[in-house]
Amino acid sequence: MTRKDKPTLAVVGATGAVGTVMLELLSTRQDVWGEIRLIASARSAGKKLVVRGEEVEVIALSEECFDGVDVAMFDVPDEVSAHWAPIAASKGAVAVDNSGAFRMDPEVPLVVPEVNAAAARVRPRGIISNPNCTTLTMVVALGALHAELGLKELVVASYQAASGAGQPGVDALREQIGKVADSRTLGTQPGDVRRAVGDFGPFPAPLALNVVPWAGSLKDDGWSSEELKVRNESRKILGLPDLKVHTTCVRVPVITTHSLAVHAVFENEVSVARAHEILDGAPGVVLCDDPENGEFPTPADVVGTDPTWVGRVRRSIDDPFALDMFMCGDNLRKGAALNTAQIAEVVAAELTERD
Amino acid sequence: MTRKDKPTLAVVGATGAVGTVMLELLSTRQDVWGEIRLIASARSAGKKLVVRGEEVEVIALSEECFDGVDVAMFDVPDEVSAHWAPIAASKGAVAVDNSGAFRMDPEVPLVVPEVNAAAARVRPRGIISNPNCTTLTMVVALGALHAELGLKELVVASYQAASGAGQPGVDALREQIGKVADSRTLGTQPGDVRRAVGDFGPFPAPLALNVVPWAGSLKDDGWSSEELKVRNESRKILGLPDLKVHTTCVRVPVITTHSLAVHAVFENEVSVARAHEILDGAPGVVLCDDPENGEFPTPADVVGTDPTWVGRVRRSIDDPFALDMFMCGDNLRKGAALNTAQIAEVVAAELTERD
Numbered sequence: 001m002t003r004k005d006k007p008t009l010a011v012v013g014a015t016g017a018v019g020t021v022m023l024e025l026l027s028t029r030q031d032v033w034g035e036i037r038l039i040a041s042a043r044s045a046g047k048k049l050v051v052r053g054e055e056v057e058v059i060a061l062s063e064e065c066f067d068g069v070d071v072a073m074f075d076v077p078d079e080v081s082a083h084w085a086p087i088a089a090s091k092g093a094v095a096v097d098n099s100g101a102f103r104m105d106p107e108v109p110l111v112v113p114e115v116n117a118a119a120a121r122v123r124p125r126g127i128i129s130n131p132n133c134t135t136l137t138m139v140v141a142l143g144a145l146h147a148e149l150g151l152k153e154l155v156v157a158s159y160q161a162a163s164g165a166g167q168p169g170v171d172a173l174r175e176q177i178g179k180v181a182d183s184r185t186l187g188t189q190p191g192d193v194r195r196a197v198g199d200f201g202p203f204p205a206p207l208a209l210n211v212v213p214w215a216g217s218l219k220d221d222g223w224s225s226e227e228l229k230v231r232n233e234s235r236k237i238l239g240l241p242d243l244k245v246h247t248t249c250v251r252v253p254v255i256t257t258h259s260l261a262v263h264a265v266f267e268n269e270v271s272v273a274r275a276h277e278i279l280d281g282a283p284g285v286v287l288c289d290d291p292e293n294g295e296f297p298t299p300a301d302v303v304g305t306d307p308t309w310v311g312r313v314r315r316s317i318d319d320p321f322a323l324d325m326f327m328c329g330d331n332l333r334k335g336a337a338l339n340t341a342q343i344a345e346v347v348a349a350e351l352t353e354r355d
Numbered sequence: 356m357t358r359k360d361k362p363t364l365a366v367v368g369a370t371g372a373v374g375t376v377m378l379e380l381l382s383t384r385q386d387v388w389g390e391i392r393l394i395a396s397a398r399s400a401g402k403k404l405v406v407r408g409e410e411v412e413v414i415a416l417s418e419e420c421f422d423g424v425d426v427a428m429f430d431v432p433d434e435v436s437a438h439w440a441p442i443a444a445s446k447g448a449v450a451v452d453n454s455g456a457f458r459m460d461p462e463v464p465l466v467v468p469e470v471n472a473a474a475a476r477v478r479p480r481g482i483i484s485n486p487n488c489t490t491l492t493m494v495v496a497l498g499a500l501h502a503e504l505g506l507k508e509l510v511v512a513s514y515q516a517a518s519g520a521g522q523p524g525v526d527a528l529r530e531q532i533g534k535v536a537d538s539r540t541l542g543t544q545p546g547d548v549r550r551a552v553g554d555f556g557p558f559p560a561p562l563a564l565n566v567v568p569w570a571g572s573l574k575d576d577g578w579s580s581e582e583l584k585v586r587n588e589s590r591k592i593l594g595l596p597d598l599k600v601h602t603t604c605v606r607v608p609v610i611t612t613h614s615l616a617v618h619a620v621f622e623n624e625v626s627v628a629r630a631h632e633i634l635d636g637a638p639g640v641v642l643c644d645d646p647e648n649g650e651f652p653t654p655a656d657v658v659g660t661d662p663t664w665v666g667r668v669r670r671s672i673d674d675p676f677a678l679d680m681f682m683c684g685d686n687l688r689k690g691a692a693l694n695t696a697q698i699a700e701v702v703a704a705e706l707t708e709r710d
Contacts, residue, residue, distance in 0.1 A: 153673075157512030157616035159566045159605065174539065177564075181536035184529065187610030193655040209532075210655040211514045211607055211614055213667050213681040218646050222627060222669045231672065244673035248616035248681055250514065252566055253608050255542030259566055261512035261603035263618075272577060291573050300548040300565040312568050314577045317586065318508075318599035326568040326603055 006034035007070035007348050010093065012084065014038035014049060014058055017167045018075040018098060022337040023051045029341060032348045039065050066091040070351055071344045074098060075336065089126030096343045098130040098336055100225075103233055105129075110236045112136065113342045114284040115143035120346050128343055133335030134158055134215075134226060134249065135233040137258040138327050140308045140334070144282035145275065145323070146238055150267030152321075153244040156230060159252045159259035160215055161299060164331050165202040170255055172201020176208035177253070207253050215249040224249055257299035258331045265322045275313050275323055284334070289313050297328040305330060306338055361389035362425035362703050365448065367439065369393035369404060369413055372522045373430040373453060377692040378406045384696060387703045394420050421446040425706055426699045429453060430691065444481030449706075451698045453485040453691055455580075458588060460484075465591045467491065468697045469639040470498035475701045483698055488690030489513055489570075489581060489604065490588040492613045493682050495663045495689070499637035500630065500678070501593055505622030507676075508599040511585060514607045514614040515570055516654065519686050520557040525610055527556020531563035532608070562608050570604040579604055612654035613686045620677045630668050630678055639689070644668050652683040660685060661693055 011026075013019045019040070026036060027050070036051050038058045045060035059065060061084065066072060072088040074081045074097040081099035088095045102108040102125075109119040110129045120128050131139065137158075142151060162173040176197045180186050186193050187209040197206040205212045216225030231245035252259075279287045288297045289311040297309035309328045316322035329335055366381075368374045374395075381391060382405070391406050393413045400415035414420060416439065421427060427443040429436045429452040436454035443450045457463040457480070464474040465484045475483050486494065492513075497506060517528040531552045535541045541548050542564040552561040560567045571580035586600035607614075634642045643652045644666040652664035664683045671677035684690055 155510040155601075155618045157603075159514070159607070177532060177536050181532050187655070187658060189659045190656055192658075204649045205653045206655050209609055210653050211609060212653055213614070213616070213651050214646060214649075221672075222644070222646060222667065223672070224646070244671075246510075246618050246671045246673065246677065246679050248512075248618075248667060248679050250614075250616065250681070252514070254564055254566060259568070259605075261568070261605065261616075263510045263601050263603075289577070291569060291577060291579070294559045294569075296568050298560045298565050298567055300542070300561050301545055303542060303547075304544045312577065312603060316599075316601045317576075317578070318601065322601065324601050324603050326605070 003034045006032060007351050008035045008037065008068055009033045009344065010037040010039055010066060010069040010072040012039045012061060012072060013075035015040045015044040015047060016075055017163060018332055018336040021332045022073065022075060022341065023049055025337050025341050027052050032345055037065065037069065063087055063091070066093050069093040071096060071347050073340050073344055075340065085127050086125065094123065094347045095127045096130060096340055096347070097127055098340050100132065100229065102127050103129040103131065104236070110233060111343050112139055112143070112237050112339060113346055114140045115237055116239065117346050120343060121350065130336070130340045130343060131233045131237060132229040133164055133331035134160060134230050134258055135237070136335045136339055137260050137308065137329040137331070138262055139234060139237050140284045141279060141282065141310050141327055142264065143238060144278050144285060145264065148278050149270060151238065151240060151243060151264060152267055153265040154234065154246070155263040156245065156247040157261045158247070158249045159254070160249060161252070161254040161256045161258055161331055162207060163256040164215065164258065168202045172199070172203065173207050173253055173255065176206060180208045203251060207251060210253065212251040213248065215251055254299045255303070256330060256332055257303040257328055258335060259299055259326065259328045262325045262327060263322060264325065265319065269320045270315055270323050272313055272315050279310050284308060285310060296326060299328055302328040303330055306333055308334060358389045361387060362706050363390045363392065363423055364388045364699065365392040365394055365421060365424040365427040367394045367416060367427060368430035370395045370399040370402060371430055372518060373687055373691040376687045377428065377430060377696065378404055380692050380696050382407050387700055392420065392424065418442055418446070421448050424448040426451060426702050428695050428699055430695065440482050441480070449478065449702045450482045451485060451695055451702070452482055453695050455487065455584065457482050458484040458486065459591070465588060466698050467494055467498070467592050467694060468701055469495045470592055471594065472701050475698060476705065485691070485695045485698060486588045486592060487584040488519055488686035489515060489613055490585050490592070491690045491694055492615050492663065492684040492686070493617055494589055494592050495639045496634060496637065496665050496682055497619065498593060499633050499640060500619065503633050504625060506593065506595060506598060506619060507622055508620040509589065509601070510618040511600065511602040512616045513602070513604045514609070515604060516607070516609040516611050516613055516686055517562060518611040519570065519613065523557045527554070527558065528562050528608055528610065531561060535563045558606060562606060565608065567606040568603065570606055609654045611685060611687055612658040612683055613690060614654055614681065614683045617680045617682055618677060619680065620674065624675045625670055625678050627668050627670055634665050639663060640665060651681060654683055657683040658685055661688055663689060
């Protein structure tokens, strides 16, 4: 099959933090696409970016952009997706959206290919949503465990990277670290880091030499939007509308790769050996669990890789039905660009098999 | 009462990280002590340190050090305490030990004055233990909630500061931050931070731009010693031998002040209003919970203060008997020196009332 016979892909938001990773991924994954069209705001139009080793000129977002497009990926803010994804769909493209605009819409499937690829086929609005990056840090591994053990309840604490708040988050963290790096005393008196750092960037408190128990916006009863996303999206992806989920989201001074401490309660009694067996064979999961030899996942080792890494697997001492685990996933790859690319490939395969 | 009539205090480990904070505390708290004797290893003997505005010469640890001592605080490694605390006790002093050597000994009370001060009076070995710093980050607040609501189960994820591993931990983190501070790219490729940092200090992986799901030594079934301490010590302090506790301990790039995400399940139905009321009036607790105005505890604001700070109090959406919270406490103060000083003061009051 030549490129001419293959589906056309549009990447909307090609110049953003996730878009940049997306172009890198599209250049290294199996080449299922014919034309790849790069779309961004008018400000970035005319810029030339490299995909699959070729320079491609970025065009400005407009209705006409979607002419002849089979799949349109959106890596843009919620309000941009809310407006433009339905337009892409009305022009005949399947929109794969990485924003929060449609995730909980009952007519929009929320897809993680390793867990619920089949859900991508039923898309009454012509839109498929990509989950939030924090949910994606755990849901592939939890999907594998759920299939064998039956998941009942989750208690999740997150260690979220600065790039979850986009490039401004990364820039703010690097700048803050620069400001505290030379001190031998900062971080020992109340507020000293706050004063040294000055500008918090997109965060509500300093992130260098600190952790911040907040991500997203304030929702009812003191919950953050990020915490509700983890609960609601996990339920939808796993097909468990009654799953109990309790989450506390915390930002940490890491550039990229989210981590989660996960306490998971199952219908069936668990063992570390069985959990290892399930996780070791699960697609998209790497088991990294040998603390005696210093083996557990950390963001510094996981960043830039595709899978969900799982370590510190322990059976709860006080509950034979529960596992405690530590998981890491690159929030820009599996947490965003990679999962979007995988969904788009599922759609491409469907379109190709139809032809 | 003049100093001559007051009890004599010995501080063993006066020159260490916790010892340094201890001398600062002894200089600012109510002055219940007569002589304060500073004791350290032979290496530090002769050094002069300031306590209560006066220079005091450090003496080398020996049996004779404890002659005439009423209370002897130990801020030294486990094996030093294991040897010397019983010697101090045999010489008639009450040993208040901040190591792990005696905490789970059934004949040694494990005391947090706000929670179980009375336990300090029953000490068949003449030794009282001070809990681990991670347990101390939450147990004052949980004790207050337990008294009203009845605690059944805890799921805890920690965000532990570098100084939990002593001064070498702080030095390692500052050095590592210096090595990554000027880079615009580190933290984006697998292992790049590991290579840039080189020496991990007392940690099993880089801590700058990273989080490390490990603290302490390896125990049975994949648990770390730190995780078992949180479980076993919480049970003992709260007097709840059947409390279910599931903990994952993680080190974060913060100098001082541990944080915990705590999911607590109670016997009784809970509400945020009731929890706020209990926490707001609890001795040793500061409620800091107004996310709309950016108010939640973070290590950068809590470091250098005495109380346990509690914020992000939410009733679990899927369990009316459970609260999700975020707590911070200075691991060198309440987590070590302050609680030890408070225990010693409880003993001093008892000795004074006896006279």
